[in-house]
Amino acid sequence: MIKKIKKIFKASWTGLKRQGFLTLATSIVIFVAVVLGTSLFLFQGGVSFLTDAIKEKIDVSVYFKDYVSREEILKIREEVAKLDEVKKVSYVSPEEAYENFVKTHQGDSYLESLEAIEVNPFLPSLVIQTKEPSQYKVVSEFFKKEEYASLVYEIDDYKRGEIIDRLSDIASKIRNFGLFLTLFLSLIAVIVTFNTLRLSIYSQREEIEVMRLVGAKNSFIRAPFLIQGALCGLFAAIISFVLFFLVLFFFNNNLKNLLMDFDAFVFYKENLLMVLLIQLLIGVGLGLISSFFAVKKYLKD
Amino acid sequence: MIEFKNVSKYYPANSLREEKAALKDISFLIKEGEFVTLCGRSGAGKTTILKLISCEEKPSSGAVLFENQDTGEIKKGETYLLRQKLGFIFQDYKLLSYKTIFENVMYALEVSNNSKEATENDVIQVLDLVGLKDKMNCFPWELSGGEKQRASIARALIHRPKVILADEPTGNLDPYNSRDIIKLLLKINEASSTVVLSTHSKEIVNALKKRVITLEDGRIIRDEENGRFFL
Numbered sequence A: 001m002i003k004k005i006k007k008i009f010k011a012s013w014t015g016l017k018r019q020g021f022l023t024l025a026t027s028i029v030i031f032v033a034v035v036l037g038t039s040l041f042l043f044q045g046g047v048s049f050l051t052d053a054i055k056e057k058i059d060v061s062v063y064f065k066d067y068v069s070r071e072e073i074l075k076i077r078e079e080v081a082k083l084d085e086v087k088k089v090s091y092v093s094p095e096e097a098y099e100n101f102v103k104t105h106q107g108d109s110y111l112e113s114l115e116a117i118e119v120n121p122f123l124p125s126l127v128i129q130t131k132e133p134s135q136y137k138v139v140s141e142f143f144k145k146e147e148y149a150s151l152v153y154e155i156d157d158y159k160r161g162e163i164i165d166r167l168s169d170i171a172s173k174i175r176n177f178g179l180f181l182t183l184f185l186s187l188i189a190v191i192v193t194f195n196t197l198r199l200s201i202y203s204q205r206e207e208i209e210v211m212r213l214v215g216a217k218n219s220f221i222r223a224p225f226l227i228q229g230a231l232c233g234l235f236a237a238i239i240s241f242v243l244f245f246l247v248l249f250f251f252n253n254n255l256k257n258l259l260m261d262f263d264a265f266v267f268y269k270e271n272l273l274m275v276l277l278i279q280l281l282i283g284v285g286l287g288l289i290s291s292f293f294a295v296k297k298y299l300k301d
Numbered sequence B: 001m002i003e004f005k006n007v008s009k010y011y012p013a014n015s016l017r018e019e020k021a022a023l024k025d026i027s028f029l030i031k032e033g034e035f036v037t038l039c040g041r042s043g044a045g046k047t048t049i050l051k052l053i054s055c056e057e058k059p060s061s062g063a064v065l066f067e068n069q070d071t072g073e074i075k076k077g078e079t080y081l082l083r084q085k086l087g088f089i090f091q092d093y094k095l096l097s098y099k100t101i102f103e104n105v106m107y108a109l110e111v112s113n114n115s116k117e118a119t120e121n122d123v124i125q126v127l128d129l130v131g132l133k134d135k136m137n138c139f140p141w142e143l144s145g146g147e148k149q150r151a152s153i154a155r156a157l158i159h160r161p162k163v164i165l166a167d168e169p170t171g172n173l174d175p176y177n178s179r180d181i182i183k184l185l186l187k188i189n190e191a192s193s194t195v196v197l198s199t200h201s202k203e204i205v206n207a208l209k210k211r212v213i214t215l216e217d218g219r220i221i222r223d224e225e226n227g228r229f230f231l
Helices: A002-057 A070-081 A094-104 A109-117 A133-143 A160-202 A205-213 A218-258 A264-270 A272-296 B046-053 B079-083 B101-111 B120-129 B145-157 B175-191 B202-208
Strands: A060-064 A086-092 A125-130 A152-156 B002-011 B020-030 B035-040 B061-066 B086-090 B163-167 B194-199 B211-216 B219-224
Touching: A002 A160, A002 A218, A002 A264, A002 A272, A060 A133, A070 A086, A070 A125, A086 A094, A094 A109, A125 A133, A133 A152, A160 A205, A160 A218, A160 A272, A205 A218, A205 B079, A205 B101, A218 A264, A218 A272, A264 A272, B002 B046, B020 B046, B020 B061, B020 B219, B035 B046, B035 B175, B035 B202, B046 B061, B046 B163, B046 B194, B086 B145, B101 B120, B101 B145, B120 B145, B145 B175, B163 B175, B175 B194, B175 B202
Parallel strands: B035 B194, B035 B211, B086 B163, B163 B194
Antiparallel strands: A060 A125, A060 A152, A086 A125, B002 B020, B002 B061, B211 B219
């Protein structure tokens, strides 16, 4: 058995070496497919990062009337925090609101106006983040209850629903487009790889014929070609893995600016095993499947 | 050993041609150890008979029996067992150009997974038998046509086949080399193998004085011992 396996691997390796240019061409085609798959994985990661980042920035601010005490607001905060939909509730005192305003409007004319009135016009508020942006309505409804309505000055959810819906819509469209692109490009990659391998196997058709005529089993004939395809895929996956690592390592800062702070290198490192698995699956899988179908033509019983 | 029972073979029509009948209801029996020559014009059905024996093709009707087994009943994926009992010799040699003569013959052993008993010594012995021992490290392109055909015979013999199927083995050779190849086939036949030779060479058929099956347009028109070329 071991002798047989050794024979098959030897035949595969000889075939790869002898095919030189076609081996290179096949590996390059599979490499392109692996790069494509990996890029799409990173793209999906980037999209998730961006939508999460935007979602993080969406909150509902509930302003209380100036006579509502801090203790009362903190009690309400406890009640709000009990809601299943709520992820985080923060109390912002008028003083903190004032400081935040000063920080963000340094050098603005607004600041001069604020200084001119000599009082703190800001109201105490609760800043509430829901688990899903679409759950903001639950918060609004909560404060419309009789017991709270009289204490609330304003709920800042102006057009939030519309923005959130549009955002969710865009995120889902980007995801669907990514998925479509993945499937479409994968199909092209399969066709191109299949044809390149077919060309490679066509050039070895005489050898296949000789093997059949001297009484080789179909599985024995097929095995070296499957291994050749898988090895081309393996080379492609390894090169792609290293190349992505190096590119992301050296150009991460440039990419960060381009990708709105998405740290692709950290994402790559955090998902190293997953990336490797995807690359091996695409590379080796594509090589194996394409070889299987390409060699089948020459293996009529 | 090999029996054809009312065998017909039709190649179905396609966009380029109409349905073609390669063999029409032919029957014959080849006994173990016989030397049989199939002769006839190109397209008479000689190669189709060889392909049916080796299970390269299936008959459209009738049955082909090899050692009393209907080849049509061989399970898918098991035809290799039948082919291990056959040795093929072709007009165009079908040697692998990137392997030496020794490697070409050894390769037949390796891929047929038959190397348990056979060794490198067997390869050298069989190359000696065909007169190529001195050239076993040469590549096919370094040999003459006759030498290439002898190498191809060595490859056919290496796994000790019961039947040798030779399809126009002298088609590319001059008369001297042709004579040598036929002598070699006779020697193999005497040693034990059944030989089925397909040819359209009058000189070879007449010189052999063996059984001749003459084909015309897919039918057997003559089948006689010590036959002569008749067309």
